[in-house]
Amino acid sequence: AQSVTQLGSHVSVSEGALVLLRCNYSSSVPPYLFWYVQYPNQGLQLLLKYTTGATLVKGINGFEAEFKKSETSFHLTKPSAHMSDAAEYFCAVSPSGTGRRALTFGSGTRLQVQP
Amino acid sequence: KAGVTQTPRYLIKTRGQQVTLSCSPISGHRSVSWYQQTPGQGLQFLFEYFSETQRNKGNFPGRFSGRQFSNSRSEMNVSTLELGDSALYLCASSLDGGQPQHFGDGTRLSIL
Numbered sequence: 001a002q003s004v005t006q007l008g009s010h011v012s013v014s015e016g017a018l019v020l021l022r023c024n025y026s027s028s029v030p031p032y033l034f035w036y037v038q039y040p041n042q043g044l045q046l047l048l049k050y051t052t053g054a055t056l057v058k059g060i061n062g063f064e065a066e067f068k069k070s071e072t073s074f075h076l077t078k079p080s081a082h083m084s085d086a087a088e089y090f091c092a093v094s095p096s097g098t099g100r101r102a103l104t105f106g107s108g109t110r111l112q113v114q115p
Numbered sequence: 116k117a118g119v120t121q122t123p124r125y126l127i128k129t130r131g132q133q134v135t136l137s138c139s140p141i142s143g144h145r146s147v148s149w150y151q152q153t154p155g156q157g158l159q160f161l162f163e164y165f166s167e168t169q170r171n172k173g174n175f176p177g178r179f180s181g182r183q184f185s186n187s188r189s190e191m192n193v194s195t196l197e198l199g200d201s202a203l204y205l206c207a208s209s210l211d212g213g214q215p216q217h218f219g220d221g222t223r224l225s226i227l
Contacts, residue, residue, distance in 0.1 A: 043218035
């Protein structure tokens, strides 16, 4: 079974400050890892994904995440927050290399950006 | 290229009724998955359809069912609605069930 833990249901940063959203996963097999963003009254938009290869993954809107197998972590960062980054962020995992590809989501982190 | 389209966007039903939600995937995508999003339980996987066959199923009661048509469009049905079924229902499509999955904007279902 897989699970995802997102530390901090709410994170508040000032505009221009570093954004760090934490994600730890549990999986018996190497997983695929994802970050999604959800704006109010919208669906989920993929920010970035890790499947294989380079462990530092760059995504859209200046976000990046690093897969650390030893720490079972996949934290999301952005060097400088913008007001438009205010949204809810979800970390997700899916099994790799199998037919069962359903996503298991964390509980989400709501990012607030202060002017 | 058009994204995933879900209709309707909003629905209000009463307990005991049934409801059908629709999802049109991105053109060429053959896999459609459904997720339920609630404040209490978060995002939970309902089921996945691929080539008109249910290929994967989450831990939901039999009141939740779905189907997929030959054009890959999918419908989800919930019978005997309960207050706890109030949620945002999200549909996601992908080429073959792998990643990434592309999500629609969801159908918000409210049960009175």
